[in-house]
Amino acid sequence: MPKWSMESWLVHGGRPPVEPGQPINQPIEPASTYYAGAEPEYARDGTHGMQALEEAMGPLEGGEAVAFASGMAAAGAIIDLLPMGAVVVAARFTYTGVSVRLRELNDIGRIALRLVDIADTEAVIAAAAGADAIWVESPTNPMLEIADIPAIRAGASGLLVVDSTFATPLGQRPLEMGADVVLHSATKSIGGHSDGLMGIAVTADADRAAALRFRRTILGGAPGALECYLILRGLRTLSVRYERSQASALVLAERLREHAAVERVRYPGLKDDPGYERMRRLMSGPGTMLSIEVAGGAEGAERVARSTDLWVHATSLGGVESLIERRRRWPLESAEVPENLLRLSVGIESVEDLWQDLAAALANV
Numbered sequence: 001m002p003k004w005s006m007e008s009w010l011v012h013g014g015r016p017p018v019e020p021g022q023p024i025n026q027p028i029e030p031a032s033t034y035y036a037g038a039e040p041e042y043a044r045d046g047t048h049g050m051q052a053l054e055e056a057m058g059p060l061e062g063g064e065a066v067a068f069a070s071g072m073a074a075a076g077a078i079i080d081l082l083p084m085g086a087v088v089v090a091a092r093f094t095y096t097g098v099s100v101r102l103r104e105l106n107d108i109g110r111i112a113l114r115l116v117d118i119a120d121t122e123a124v125i126a127a128a129a130g131a132d133a134i135w136v137e138s139p140t141n142p143m144l145e146i147a148d149i150p151a152i153r154a155g156a157s158g159l160l161v162v163d164s165t166f167a168t169p170l171g172q173r174p175l176e177m178g179a180d181v182v183l184h185s186a187t188k189s190i191g192g193h194s195d196g197l198m199g200i201a202v203t204a205d206a207d208r209a210a211a212l213r214f215r216r217t218i219l220g221g222a223p224g225a226l227e228c229y230l231i232l233r234g235l236r237t238l239s240v241r242y243e244r245s246q247a248s249a250l251v252l253a254e255r256l257r258e259h260a261a262v263e264r265v266r267y268p269g270l271k272d273d274p275g276y277e278r279m280r281r282l283m284s285g286p287g288t289m290l291s292i293e294v295a296g297g298a299e300g301a302e303r304v305a306r307s308t309d310l311w312v313h314a315t316s317l318g319g320v321e322s323l324i325e326r327r328r329r330w331p332l333e334s335a336e337v338p339e340n341l342l343r344l345s346v347g348i349e350s351v352e353d354l355w356q357d358l359a360a361a362l363a364n365v
């Protein structure tokens with residue numbers, strides 16, 4: 001990548017060697033084992049498909065990438081690196097699955113968890129005194145808070161992990177801001193087509209990358225051959241998808257703010273959003289995700305989510321199709337997330353169609 005921009009590397013990174021007769025795309029290689037005598041030997045340790053995806057991803061974040069079967073498999077491997085009894089500082093609004101796992105480990109004494117408001121840098125730094133790890137998510141899912149990653153790094157020691165799923169490598173570069181490990185649920189924007197699960201951890205420390213790779217082997221978190229192909233294929237178009245979705249998200253956020261049925265819009269691209277200043281300083285743009293709180297409480301929000309035609313009522317995010325869901329329909333979602341909050345993942349459809357469909361659904365509350 002040194003020579004090229006990220007947009008070009010997205011298209012060209014991780015391809016087979018440039019030799020006549022070689023395919024230009026890494027083929028799907030359905031093999032659990034290989035003829036002995038050379039690497040790879042066994043698929044759980046790594047395959048050519050994983051290597052291609054890792055080669056493409058690493059330079060985008062400025063480190064060495066390790067691919068996992070899902071974002072949660074990557075998160076689990078990172079957490080598994082922590083010593084027994086490790087003190088872990090984490091955002092109050094951390095992705096549900098990660099929150100649940102951290103709380104489980106806290107309850108059995110494996111770690112000691114300290115929950116913080118991730119946007120309150122002073123509180124994070126205070127809680128991080130003597131901590132072994134700080135688990136940052138920014139922007140947070142689904143509250144869209146922005147963490148001041150460089151300030152947290154400056155004020156706190158300990159392993160700094162940043163879940164950068166919402167931002168993608170195009171939105172922010174956590175390793176450059178001092179993070180030790182950056183995590184992506186590549187299931188989301190990186191894959192971009194809602195057709196495969198994948199997690200990616202990136203670190204600039206070769207020993208840590210090797211340790212993560214070994215966790216993958218030992219915990220069995222290796223991604224499958226088809227998934228490696230699909231997610232790398234999705235990565236090729238990340239920049240065009242991300243830019244279009246981000247532009248539409250801003251248009252929708254501004255219109256939603258004026259809508260009578262919308263009580264609050266959470267989007268760091270709005271000038272009066274609490275995360276706006278940090279987004280301008282730390283990110284290339286506000287991203288493709290927004291949350292709204294609608295009139296009529298949980299019932300009103302459910303009605304909106306169920307009455308769209310174009311927006312798909314489904315969980316997950318980052319795909320070409322726009323998705324809408326009420327987060328609190330999940331029993332494990334934090335009780336601090338408002339009941340009437342709808343999370344919107346903006347896809348690449350016509351923004352006018354998206355607006356028309358959403359406005360029609362909002363007319364029901």
Ligand SMILES: *Cc1c(COP(=O)(O)O)cnc(C)c1O
Nearest residue numbers: 070071072095141165185187198
């Ligand atoms: C979805 C998600 C995860 C988990 O990833 P999976 O691929 O679903 O396992 C982790 N963090 C964030 C922010 C997510 O949105």
